[in-house]
Amino acid sequence: MATDNDAEAPHNNFDTILVLDFGSQTSHLILRRLRALSVYAEMLPCTAKLADLTWKPKGIVLSGGPSSVYDEGSPHVDPAVFELGVPILGICYGCQEIAWQSNSENVARGTAREYGHADVTIHKVDSHADRLFAGLGETMHAYMSHFDKLVRLPEGFVVVAKTANSEFAGIAHQTKPIFGVQFHPELEHTPRGSELLRNFSVDICGAQPNWKMSDFIEQEITRIRKLVGDKAQVIGAVSGGVDSTVAAKLMTEAIGDRFHAVHIDNGLMRLNESKKVKETLKEHLGINLTVIDGTELFLNRLKGVTEPEKKRKIIGETFIDLFEKEAIRIEKEAENTPNAGKVSWFLQGTLYPDVIESLSFKGPSATIKTHHNVGGLPKATHDGWRLRLLEPLRELFKDEVRNLGRRLKIHEDLVNRFPFPGPGIGVRILGECTPERIEIARQADHIFISMIKEAGIYNEISQAYAGLDTSKAVGVMGDTRVYGYIIILRAVTTSDFMSAEPYEFPFALLKAMARRIVNEVDGVSRVTYDLSSKPPGTIELE
Numbered sequence: 001m002a003t004d005n006d007a008e009a010p011h012n013n014f015d016t017i018l019v020l021d022f023g024s025q026t027s028h029l030i031l032r033r034l035r036a037l038s039v040y041a042e043m044l045p046c047t048a049k050l051a052d053l054t055w056k057p058k059g060i061v062l063s064g065g066p067s068s069v070y071d072e073g074s075p076h077v078d079p080a081v082f083e084l085g086v087p088i089l090g091i092c093y094g095c096q097e098i099a100w101q102s103n104s105e106n107v108a109r110g111t112a113r114e115y116g117h118a119d120v121t122i123h124k125v126d127s128h129a130d131r132l133f134a135g136l137g138e139t140m141h142a143y144m145s146h147f148d149k150l151v152r153l154p155e156g157f158v159v160v161a162k163t164a165n166s167e168f169a170g171i172a173h174q175t176k177p178i179f180g181v182q183f184h185p186e187l188e189h190t191p192r193g194s195e196l197l198r199n200f201s202v203d204i205c206g207a208q209p210n211w212k213m214s215d216f217i218e219q220e221i222t223r224i225r226k227l228v229g230d231k232a233q234v235i236g237a238v239s240g241g242v243d244s245t246v247a248a249k250l251m252t253e254a255i256g257d258r259f260h261a262v263h264i265d266n267g268l269m270r271l272n273e274s275k276k277v278k279e280t281l282k283e284h285l286g287i288n289l290t291v292i293d294g295t296e297l298f299l300n301r302l303k304g305v306t307e308p309e310k311k312r313k314i315i316g317e318t319f320i321d322l323f324e325k326e327a328i329r330i331e332k333e334a335e336n337t338p339n340a341g342k343v344s345w346f347l348q349g350t351l352y353p354d355v356i357e358s359l360s361f362k363g364p365s366a367t368i369k370t371h372h373n374v375g376g377l378p379k380a381t382h383d384g385w386r387l388r389l390l391e392p393l394r395e396l397f398k399d400e401v402r403n404l405g406r407r408l409k410i411h412e413d414l415v416n417r418f419p420f421p422g423p424g425i426g427v428r429i430l431g432e433c434t435p436e437r438i439e440i441a442r443q444a445d446h447i448f449i450s451m452i453k454e455a456g457i458y459n460e461i462s463q464a465y466a467g468l469d470t471s472k473a474v475g476v477m478g479d480t481r482v483y484g485y486i487i488i489l490r491a492v493t494t495s496d497f498m499s500a501e502p503y504e505f506p507f508a509l510l511k512a513m514a515r516r517i518v519n520e521v522d523g524v525s526r527v528t529y530d531l532s533s534k535p536p537g538t539i540e541l542e
């Protein structure tokens, strides 16, 4: 894990913009836009104390947020931010925060909600204050989402942009590099928002736009080598999904066979999955991989279990049990070889959204379901050794990981694959997982996904699978009565998997899919298509 004082951490090697998060739904998009401009950016909660920061950002962005600055208990930024001497840009709540810190009377509840498009008129003042909107002409379209507003210009500031409803849609300090906008430049619906963010980060903050994936690979490899040293061994759970495969490839480049990838076939994988994982990782990518067949253990433990959270818990625990055993075996086996050394690190494919989730300034969220992988392992101790976490992807977003995968020469099919959950088919069967039901779901899924690929629409869909309803329905085939399971097809589009919409298949294609599944998979009498969005549905069935 990159820690603040780690010399190899990206914020110590690239000019970095710090985004302080006030809990907006779109805070992470500010980072995305900056990184797309090749400007490296990191996020911390708005309550972060600057004194705790061991690196100096080139500039600071204060994000939007759901609270109102004037309410008691609302979040406020460490006032030291304004003393740091680096440029500051406030967005929506962030802009209101700048005004409020100057004088709490400056912000009040608005009279009209302003959600959606607004035309922003840019107001030139012939000073350095014009730099934020430089090159953007006289007007721009912007997306607004606010109720509160600035009612007075904070002392020392000038107006640099207006809308019909917001007299202070853009403000800038007359002498200091402090700016605020009421609209959201990070949203796609603000078409020239990236140019504004470029003006801020590159021209105003002076950040070098040199964040590059190839540099990232080299630096990460150096960092891993230093951290691990030349004796220790690393183990990593590898599912065959894009995150763990990319992380495993990076580890292999860094320390070769001292990295041990372990793939567990939990009996709940897709058709031929574990076999393909072995082929791809071992043969094509040269990763030192062990495949463990845990089918019997998993399915025995799942016998008779119907409650979704209980199923998830059993699967998660069984992963950990098998993984621990494997770690001990690896250490023993290496004892008298040149690779001898303690297994002291555990590789995880954590991505930045997971990090943000744990950092971001949001209220507690209800547990809808426990996402179980082998994540409990780092807490485990064995014979006194404790695994330390290694998370080479923790600064990256999914599409950056896909990019990294391409650079590491991982095949496009794998790089673009639908995500597949750790508990696999186990959370796609409503109720008890029996070998018969798993096989039916697996066959149906294979037909469904193959037909999606043949139709050339794989890349239009974010995730798809066939699940199984354990209730049975009556059907008739060749004049005989059948009493079989109901297959539930699910296909969604989403950008972040937090919300999703059902994919709109051509009806003829859906019918053809249903026909093939009923005809070719024994034990199925009907096929349905799940039309639920998320929310209120979730992507997986359980």
Ligand SMILES: Nc1ncnc2c1ncn2[C@@H]1O[C@H](COP(=O)(O)OP(=O)(O)OP(=O)(O)O)[C@@H](O)[C@H]1O
Residues within 6 Å of the ligand: 236, 237, 238, 239, 240, 241, 242, 243, 244, 245, 262, 263, 264, 265, 266, 348, 349, 373, 374, 417, 418, 419, 420, 421, 422, 423
């Ligand atoms: N069958 C498995 N064997 C070993 N490790 C697994 C298995 N299934 C899941 N894991 C572990 O759980 C982690 C989280 O799974 P997750 O599905 O989020 O990521 P992924 O499989 O690497 O990528 P993707 O999101 O593309 O599926 C994996 O990175 C891997 O470390």
Ligand SMILES: O=c1[nH]c(=O)c2[nH+]cn([C@@H]3O[C@H](COP(=O)(O)O)[C@@H](O)[C@H]3O)c2[nH]1
Residues within 6 Å of the ligand: 369, 370, 371, 372, 373, 419, 420, 421, 422, 423, 463, 497, 534, 537, 538, 539, 540, 541, 542
């Ligand atoms: O690695 C994982 N372990 C899990 O236990 C798990 N449960 C859901 N998912 C994936 O998360 C995304 C959102 O799924 P839900 O809408 O069902 O919560 C979807 O992409 C799901 O496939 C999991 N991934």
Ligand SMILES: NC(=O)CC[C@H](N)C(=O)O
Residues within 6 Å of the ligand: 024, 063, 064, 065, 066, 067, 068, 091, 092, 093, 094, 145, 146, 147, 148, 149
């Ligand atoms: N999007 C935002 O940052 C909103 C800020 C504040 N909650 C408002 O309604 O004005």
Ligand SMILES: [Mg+2]
Residues within 6 Å of the ligand: 239, 241, 242, 419, 420, 421, 422
């Ligand atoms: Mg996966």
